Amino acid sequence: MQVNSSSTLTILHDGQFWVGICEHEDGGAYEARRIVFGPHEPTDEVVLAFVCEQWGKLGFGANMRPSLSDDREARETELLKRPTKINPKRMQRTIHREIERRGVSTKAQQAIRDGYEAGKSDRRKQGREERLLAEERRYEFRRQKRKEKKRGH
Structure with missing residues (x-):
């Protein structure tokens, strides 16, 4: 056998x-x-x-x-x-594509990424509020200016 x-x-x-x-x-x-x-x-x-x-x-x-x-x-x-x-170049491209598809590889990096995303949304919200306040101040300034012009002084 x-x-x-x-x-x-x-x-x-x-x-x-x-x-x-x-x-x-x-x-x-x-x-x-x-x-x-x-x-x-x-x-x-x-x-x-x-x-x-x-x-x-x-x-x-x-x-x-x-x-x-x-x-x-x-x-x-x-x-x-x-x-x-x-x-090797094809392998490198494949590896980079896979990393982009999977995202961040470790939990620490994921926590950093989540903190960055949360901070980014906070900054956007704060920037939006500041723009609205600045626009309101400009509007009040224009209104005040018109009011003074009508007084004639």
Whole structure:
């Protein structure tokens, strides 16, 4: 009986971090692990060091089961169908578009943004009131001037 075994490592950007998808197929049983490399693209040396030092610790074969039952893992395998070689400029544009679409990334930044928005609406309201008061003063000044002209002095 011949048993086919294969392992692959695919590195991709998930919108926020660079992740590696480690897949292992052994005799019809499929397993996958997700490894986060961080916000910067991993160099070849980092990937080689990971494969040499950490691959054996991933625990493939410890609990053989088909892992496509989870939606998250299904999405990860769908990501693997995309081409892995992407033009750096295109990737940068995609990242910026995704950041703009998602908005601010941390809770602290979101709190700062909310405070800024609240201050902006307060400033608009205050500016509107000041404009109305200035307009009212100009109107009163014009009315007073007309009144003095009618007195004839």
